[in-house]
Amino acid sequence: MTKAELIEEVSRVSDLTKKHSEIIVDTVFKSIINALHRGDKIELRGFGSFRIRQRESRKGRNPKTGERVDVPAKKVPYFKPGKELKELINQTQEELAPPSPAEL
Numbered sequence: 170m171t172k173a174e175l176i177e178e179v180s181r182v183s184d185l186t187k188k189h190s191e192i193i194v195d196t197v198f199k200s201i202i203n204a205l206h207r208g209d210k211i212e213l214r215g216f217g218s219f220r221i222r223q224r225e226s227r228k229g230r231n232p233k234t235g236e237r238v239d240v241p242a243k244k245v246p247y248f249k250p251g252k253e254l255k256e257l258i259n260q261t262q263e264e265l266a267p268p269s270p271a272e273l
Contacts, residue, residue: 172194175194176190176191176194177190179193179194201219204219205219205220205221205246208221213251214251214253215251215253215254216250216251216253216254217248217249217250217251217254218248218249218251219246219247219248220246220247220249221244221245221246221247222244222245222246222247223242223243223244224242224243224244224245225242226239226240226241226242227239227240228240
């Protein structure tokens with residue numbers, strides 16, 4: 170799913186305009202990015218958590234020349250899926266389908 174498809178889905182489900190949906194999606198993404206930049210952990214119950222991991226500097230190798238190069242230390246975003254998300258992903262399509270009106 171692309172960002173445009175996500176905006177389309179938010180617009181369809183919420184009966185908002187695409188412009189309003191785009192603002193919502195952008196705000197969520199920017200909020201996650203800003204929190205990670207501050208070093209905060211984002212925890213979305215039932216979905217998962219985002220955090221920053223510190224990678225130490227190391228010796229790497231230039232794939233073209235084979236020459237050894239220094240790779241500097243850096244921070245990388247990390248996502249850990251929640252238990253509920255893992256369970257939902259492993260369900261069959263029939264289990265995910267909403268109940269039919271006859272079942273209600």
